[in-house]
Amino acid sequence: MKRILSGIKPTGTLTLGNYLGAIKQFVKLQKKMSDCEFYLFVADLHAITVRQVPSELRKRTLDIAAMYIACGLDKDRTVLYIQSEIPQNVELGYILQSNVYMGELERMTQFKDKVSKQEKSITASLFTYPALMAADIILYDADYVPVGDDQKQHLELSRTIANRFNNSYGDFFIVPDPIIPEVGARIMDLQNPDRKMSKSDENDKGYISLFDDEAAIKRKIKSAVTDSIGIVKYDPINQKGLANLLTIYASIADRNIEDIVTQYAGQNYKQFKEDLGNEIVKVLSPIQENYGQLIKSQELQDILDRGRETASNYAFKKMRKCKRKIGLGRK
Ligand code: AQP
Numbered sequence: 001m002k003r004i005l006s007g008i009k010p011t012g013t014l015t016l017g018n019y020l021g022a023i024k025q026f027v028k029l030q031k032k033m034s035d036c037e038f039y040l041f042v043a044d045l046h047a048i049t050v051r052q053v054p055s056e057l058r059k060r061t062l063d064i065a066a067m068y069i070a071c072g073l074d075k076d077r078t079v080l081y082i083q084s085e086i087p088q089n090v091e092l093g094y095i096l097q098s099n100v101y102m103g104e105l106e107r108m109t110q111f112k113d114k115v116s117k118q119e120k121s122i123t124a125s126l127f128t129y130p131a132l133m134a135a136d137i138i139l140y141d142a143d144y145v146p147v148g149d150d151q152k153q154h155l156e157l158s159r160t161i162a163n164r165f166n167n168s169y170g171d172f173f174i175v176p177d178p179i180i181p182e183v184g185a186r187i188m189d190l191q192n193p194d195r196k197m198s199k200s201d202e203n204d205k206g207y208i209s210l211f212d213d214e215a216a217i218k219r220k221i222k223s224a225v226t227d228s229i230g231i232v233k234y235d236p237i238n239q240k241g242l243a244n245l246l247t248i249y250a251s252i253a254d255r256n257i258e259d260i261v262t263q264y265a266g267q268n269y270k271q272f273k274e275d276l277g278n279e280i281v282k283v284l285s286p287i288q289e290n291y292g293q294l295i296k297s298q299e300l301q302d303i304l305d306r307g308r309e310t311a312s313n314y315a316f317k318k319m320r321k322c323k324r325k326i327g328l329g330r331k
Pocket residue numbers: 007008009010011012015017018019020021022043146147148149150151184185186187188196197198199200201
């Protein structure tokens with residue numbers, strides 16, 4: 001049975017970008033690829049590459065776990081777990097640091113972006129993050145990894161690391177393939193369409209949180225940056241903000257961008273924005289309701305316990321073989 005695996009780090013409130021670029025894709029894939037197993041995790045170890053408040057980190061970790069299910073993932077077909085509850089992730093992450101080069105890590109654009117924003121107190125783990133990410137994936141022999149466009153480079157490096165290990169020690173890890181959505185792979189910031197929408201952004205006008213209420217969603221879409229051209233068409237060079245809103249519309253409503261452009265021919269942005277706000281509310285309201293029930297429930301704890309057990313069993317066996325293969329320990 002093929003395995004699909006992905007994770008999200010609890011660094012802030014989940015955004016519409018995380019939903020459209022990642023979670024919605026998982027739900028679609030789970031319906032489409034009924035013969036595959038799904039491993040999904042909350043990447044809390046990745047979150048601590050930048051300073052976190054412990055109580056908030058713990059709350060967001062559970063929020064993301066609940067949101068995965070609230071968004072429509074089938075709990076009976078999902079192995080859902082918390083990254084830090086499986087120590088083999090870290091163990092393999094360390095081993096893979098010895099199979100990746102400084103030059104490769106230095107080329108990662110996400111690291112360069114974060115460094116340019118943070119300026120000081122850059123942690124070593126932020127730099128070695130891709131080695132742990134490779135471990136998260138190849139430890140479980142994942143065949144496919146659905147991610148947004150921003151994670152493409154990290155995934156490419158995971159493939160390089162897996163291939164390098166296999167070439168040095170003999171075939172051992174599956175080299176994973178990415179699955180990138182056709183629409184919604186890179187949702188941009190509502191206030192600055194040159195930058196991707198991010199959950200750790202300080203300006204909350206730039207993103208829609210999956211927890212935003214109706215009024216906040218409508219307000220943020222209304223104030224999203226567009227242009228003075230005033231014609232609804234898809235032009236990502238001259239009308240970046242509008243192109244982003246069209247992408248969001250197409251992705252959230254499962255429609256073609258061309259259809260939407262035709263629908264709003266001859267109209268200005270006001271009606272388009274109003275309708276987009278309504279579409280988002282229509283999708284997020286039931287998700288928020290499901291989340292509200294799940295977050296307080298014992299069911300969520302049970303799902304996470306089961307997920308930890310299944311993932312741990314696999315990780316334990318794989319690591320034992322891995323250590324033997326590279327000569328660690330006595331036998
Ligand atoms: N703007 C986005 N558009 C489409 N997909 C996105 N993803 C993130 N932002 C967008 C996808 O969401 C998944 C989880 O991402 P992550 O939490 O592992 O880290 P990230 O990619 O760094 O996401 P953020 O929101 O930008 O987090 P911070 O602010 O902490 O860096 C991934 O599949 C990602 O592609």
